[in-house]
Amino acid sequence: MSITFQIAGATYTEGTEPCICEPGEYPDGNFTVCPYCQGKGVCPTSVSNLPELNMSNLNALDLLALINVGPVQSCGEWSAGALNQVHKNLMALMNTPKGERFEVEPIQEGNFFMGGRSKQYVDHRFNALLNIVVVAKQRGSEVFWA
Numbered sequence: 596m597s598i599t600f601q602i603a604g605a606t607y608t609e610g611t612e613p614c615i616c617e618p619g620e621y622p623d624g625n626f627t628v629c630p631y632c633q634g635k636g637v638c639p640t641s642v643s644n645l646p647e648l649n650m651s652n653l654n655a656l657d658l659l660a661l662i663n664v665g666p667v668q669s670c671g672e673w674s675a676g677a678l679n680q681v682h683k684n685l686m687a688l689m690n691t692p693k694g695e696r697f698e699v700e701p702i703q704e705g706n707f708f709m710g711g712r713s714k715q716y717v718d719h720r721f722n723a724l725l726n727i728v729v730v731a732k733q734r735g736s737e738v739f740w741a
């Protein structure tokens with residue numbers, strides 16, 4: 596499960612991209628035709644004209660809790676009026692010990708491995724979300740996630 600942060604009013608361009616399958620890869624057991632492209636060799640894509648951010652549920656909910664504006668649940672929105680507070684809180688999180696709490700060490704216990712969140716991962720998500728908030732403010736749009 597994942598959560599995508601999006602700006603209201605985004606438009607999407609439908610297109611195609613090459614499939615990950617190799618020509619002649621199928622049939623090879625379970626499939627007689629590629630399950631992704633049904634043998635066409637290309638898959639449909641949908642590209643937004645505005646920035647978006649996709650994260651795992653767990654990471655998105657942890658980030659929403661740190662930002663602390665609006666619901667900490669798997670779908671919700673920040674109204675255009677709430678974005679100044681989101682912007683302010685996000686800026687405060689970046690480069691502060693509170694924001695550093697979003698970083699998580701990887702965990703390895705026997706065969707169980709959880710990847711954690713590196714500083715690079717955290718910086719990228721903070722910057723991507725900040726960009727979404729700035730663009731939404733410029734447009735007077737809300738940001739929603741689901």
Ligand SMILES: [Zn+2]
Nearest residue numbers: 614616629632
């Ligand atoms: Zn394919």
